[in-house]
Amino acid sequence: MWLWSRPFCPTLRLCGWTALMHAARNGDHNLVRALLHRGCDRSPLNSSSQTAFDIAKFWGHTHIFSVSGPVSGPQSPHEMFFSAEPLDRLSIKRPDQDWIRTRQKDPRTVYLLFHKLSPMTQGGEESGPVGTQSNYIVFTTDDITTFYSPIICNTEVTFVQMCSDLDQEELLKRSKDKTCSFPKNPHRDLLRLSEEEAGLVAQSRSVLAWHARYSFCSTCGGRSRVEEAGHKRSCENTTCVSHQGVHNTCYPRVDPVVIMLVLHPDQNHCLLGRKKVFPPGMFSCLAGFIEPGECVEAAVRREVQEESGVLVDPVWYVCSQPWPMPSSLMIGCLTIAVTTEITVDQDEIEEAKWFSRQQVIDSLIGGSRAAFVVPPRQTIAHQLLRHWTGLTSNL
Ligand SMILES: *[C@@H]1O[C@H](CO)[C@@H](O)[C@H](O)[C@H]1NC(C)=O
Ligand SMILES: *[C@@H]1O[C@H](CO)[C@@H](O)[C@H](O)[C@H]1NC(C)=O
Ligand SMILES: [Zn+2]
Numbered sequence: 001m002w003l004w005s006r007p008f009c010p011t012l013r014l015c016g017w018t019a020l021m022h023a024a025r026n027g028d029h030n031l032v033r034a035l036l037h038r039g040c041d042r043s044p045l046n047s048s049s050q051t052a053f054d055i056a057k058f059w060g061h062t063h064i065f066s067v068s069g070p071v072s073g074p075q076s077p078h079e080m081f082f083s084a085e086p087l088d089r090l091s092i093k094r095p096d097q098d099w100i101r102t103r104q105k106d107p108r109t110v111y112l113l114f115h116k117l118s119p120m121t122q123g124g125e126e127s128g129p130v131g132t133q134s135n136y137i138v139f140t141t142d143d144i145t146t147f148y149s150p151i152i153c154n155t156e157v158t159f160v161q162m163c164s165d166l167d168q169e170e171l172l173k174r175s176k177d178k179t180c181s182f183p184k185n186p187h188r189d190l191l192r193l194s195e196e197e198a199g200l201v202a203q204s205r206s207v208l209a210w211h212a213r214y215s216f217c218s219t220c221g222g223r224s225r226v227e228e229a230g231h232k233r234s235c236e237n238t239t240c241v242s243h244q245g246v247h248n249t250c251y252p253r254v255d256p257v258v259i260m261l262v263l264h265p266d267q268n269h270c271l272l273g274r275k276k277v278f279p280p281g282m283f284s285c286l287a288g289f290i291e292p293g294e295c296v297e298a299a300v301r302r303e304v305q306e307e308s309g310v311l312v313d314p315v316w317y318v319c320s321q322p323w324p325m326p327s328s329l330m331i332g333c334l335t336i337a338v339t340t341e342i343t344v345d346q347d348e349i350e351e352a353k354w355f356s357r358q359q360v361i362d363s364l365i366g367g368s369r370a371a372f373v374v375p376p377r378q379t380i381a382h383q384l385l386r387h388w389t390g391l392t393s394n395l
Pocket of ligand 3: 222
């Protein structure tokens with residue numbers, strides 16, 4: 001058996017195929033497992049925009065990928081960036097103060113240090129292309145007590161320790177690693193984390209952002225205290241209405257967003273738009289927040305019409321992605337246009353266009369034939385585009 005370690009696997013291609021693609025084509029369960037175990041990247045596309053998994057699916061060998069988890073939608077859930085769940089959330093243990101206190105002192109416990117919602121990471125903040133840099137700094141209980149206890153306030157028994165006034169320079173100065181920094185631009189820099197790190201950051205950053213913005217009771221305006229290891233805030237006013245009945249103010253927010261790939265009635269084109277803030281040349285799927293009392297399907301129809309003037313129906317759910325900026329849940333859908341004339345709402349997007357399937361494939365592959373800049377692979381928009389080109393591929 002021959003194996004490659006991570007740096008060689010994606011680049012070793014025979015006839016444009018990676019080793020993983022060949023193993024997938026041949027339904028070689030052991031080889032696929034060995035390659036994935038060695039960290040082989042499953043994201044490369046061949047010129048027909050097929051991943052190794054698409055190839056396995058086409059040849060009826062989907063079972064060979066089941067070793068790495070369930071497969072649904074465009075990718076298995078833990079492959080969607082920010083979705084990795086490397087830790088058991090243990091929500092059942094959250095109210096147990098004694099258990100939490102013991103864990104906090106346990107030498108095996110690890111900590112992440114955030115400053116203003118940025119995790120402390122290693123390496124220069126500008127180093128490495130998107131998706132390759134990694135490594136936030138994991139602190140042990142010992143590091144925390146040795147280096148940080150003089151400056152970290154520890155008034156609450158919780159995994160979330162909030163210390164709003166800590167000075168960034170002071171935190172960096174005390175770090176044992178001198179190459180560390182705090183990313184300044186989360187939209188760009190958090191995408192450089194490894195998949196597992198991104199999963200942890202998605203969870204912790206969203207909870208921290210909630211604490212930073214919701215420190216008072218939204219019902220009576222009184223003080224609230226942190227409970228359940230940082231996953232709940234209870235009003236300290238015992239007569240407050242928030243203690244009666246069902247309320248959603250005590251728990252961290254999750255804000256649902258629909259993001260949709262709109263297919264042309266010919267199903268050979270799709271509608272993409274660009275916002276002014278996008279990098280030059282980039283087009284992406286339309287998206288918007290779900291409003292109160294609105295179902296996913298209605299939100300998709302409304303947002304597409306508002307942003308582009310195009311009417312759509314029906315709507316299919318494809319996959320979802322947590323997006324910790326600060327705590328959205330992106331709900332990815334496919335939908336088919338009923339009308340094709342575009343009238344752009346200039347407040348929301350500056351341009352929207354129909355792109356052919358071939359243009360999307362060329363752009364996913366990149367290089368000189370690209371018609372537009374595709375959003376990075378860490379985004380659900382990228383995965384929806386890839387899902388669509390995979391669905392209609394002529395393997
Ligand atoms: C990509 O995969 C498809 C499907 O197996 C195949 O027909 C095509 O030739 C491949 N492209 C390259 C460049 O190998
Ligand atoms: C406590 O809650 C009650 C009922 O909502 C309210 O009338 C009262 O002003 C609150 N007290 C404080 C100190 O916020
Ligand atoms: Zn209250």
